[in-house]
Amino acid sequence: MLTIEIVRLRRVGFGAMVLAPLVLVSFDARSDIWYVEPNASARVFYDDNVRLSTVDPQSSFGAIVRGEILAGRRTEVTDIGLGLKVDTRQYSDVAELDRTNGAFALRSRYQLNRHSLGFDANFDYDSTLTSEEATTGIVQVNKRRSLIRVRPSWRYELTERTTLDAGLSYEDVSYEDVDLIPLSNYTFARATLSAGYQITERLQFIAQAAYDDYQASQVDTQSTSVGVDAGLKYLLSETSSIRAAAGVRQANAQTPTEAGVVETDNAGPIFELEWIKDFTVGGIELLAERSLVPSGRGTLLDTTGITLAFDYPITERWTFGLDASGYRNRNPGGEISGNDRDFVNVVPRIERRLTEALRLDLSYRYRWQKREISEDDAVSNAVFLSVTYKWPREPLRRWSLLR
Numbered sequence: 001m002l003t004i005e006i007v008r009l010r011r012v013g014f015g016a017m018v019l020a021p022l023v024l025v026s027f028d029a030r031s032d033i034w035y036v037e038p039n040a041s042a043r044v045f046y047d048d049n050v051r052l053s054t055v056d057p058q059s060s061f062g063a064i065v066r067g068e069i070l071a072g073r074r075t076e077v078t079d080i081g082l083g084l085k086v087d088t089r090q091y092s093d094v095a096e097l098d099r100t101n102g103a104f105a106l107r108s109r110y111q112l113n114r115h116s117l118g119f120d121a122n123f124d125y126d127s128t129l130t131s132e133e134a135t136t137g138i139v140q141v142n143k144r145r146s147l148i149r150v151r152p153s154w155r156y157e158l159t160e161r162t163t164l165d166a167g168l169s170y171e172d173v174s175y176e177d178v179d180l181i182p183l184s185n186y187t188f189a190r191a192t193l194s195a196g197y198q199i200t201e202r203l204q205f206i207a208q209a210a211y212d213d214y215q216a217s218q219v220d221t222q223s224t225s226v227g228v229d230a231g232l233k234y235l236l237s238e239t240s241s242i243r244a245a246a247g248v249r250q251a252n253a254q255t256p257t258e259a260g261v262v263e264t265d266n267a268g269p270i271f272e273l274e275w276i277k278d279f280t281v282g283g284i285e286l287l288a289e290r291s292l293v294p295s296g297r298g299t300l301l302d303t304t305g306i307t308l309a310f311d312y313p314i315t316e317r318w319t320f321g322l323d324a325s326g327y328r329n330r331n332p333g334g335e336i337s338g339n340d341r342d343f344v345n346v347v348p349r350i351e352r353r354l355t356e357a358l359r360l361d362l363s364y365r366y367r368w369q370k371r372e373i374s375e376d377d378a379v380s381n382a383v384f385l386s387v388t389y390k391w392p393r394e395p396l397r398r399w400s401l402l403r
Helices: 014-019
Strands: 025-028 032-047 060-075 078-091 099-112 115-127 144-157 162-175 186-198 203-216 221-237 240-257 260-278 283-293 301-313 318-330 341-353 358-371 377-390
Touching: 203 240, 221 260, 221 283, 240 283
Parallel strands: none
Antiparallel strands: 025 032, 032 060, 032 377, 060 078, 078 099, 099 115, 115 144, 144 162, 162 186, 186 203, 203 221, 221 240, 240 260, 260 283, 283 301, 301 318, 318 341, 341 358, 358 377
């Protein structure tokens, strides 16, 4: 999925090559800036279990080419950003897994006195080989997935210490040619209302209420849930913060059977723990959370997840990085089925900065998956060698008052 961050932009095709010669243009550095930033990468890899299968694992060499363009306009009170990404992946020994993915994203912010309005939208056209890692784990076949998501938001500063946030999110997910695969199209909508109160200069109280609606029309299932949580956010230092919140959720599911529609209710905990630490270059982001997430299995999944992103400069030109994620998916009601599984993904890497814009990195990826109803687990080991071009620029954050 393509991600554009308005405050901090993080993280080929023909379009990237066309726009690569363009330079960052600023009409008034104090209040108005336009930008176009092309990024591109090429990598070769070897994977000893490309399908993450428990039976007859297939190995293959391969190559990935990726291009990305970020463009937008930034002022003291507005931010509008557009992003386009295309990547193609080819396998030497498993041609049926070859694929080309694309993504388009729009993010916008507008500040008006005490009000802040936002609107985000994105469209992803990708493969189940990667889209299902965090939910169903059905990554053994190459089927196309389309995702459309829109997210309007609003923030209001009640006082110097108190803020109120409201947001809506709607996503529509569809799969192609999955008649023989247990995946179904679904829609998922969420409404949230949250508040924050600055207790001290470093400490903030936060609370949120959310309502979710999940529908999978192909299998006639529907789920709704309501959740509330509260917690604290603490500024450890100028470069480090921690956020912790916990609460409860109540879910209702309607499932069709031969005897009619069966309605079930269940409750459970939700929580979120986040730690962020910025270095002069790089940083650490650690997130652990438990919540109900939508899936292509016709139901919400009670998911406990942990993600880590770590970048640390060893020297001026060498950087060590570690990306890791783990998920435990369970049925919300506690019943055991094919939805119950554990997944781990760990990617250490070493990066060499060749020029201001060009980087070379070597990485290793370990993947592991185990389903509750199976005694066998699946393991994949892969090695990647990548060359990456990132458009050199000074940070755009200081040109905007948006947060």
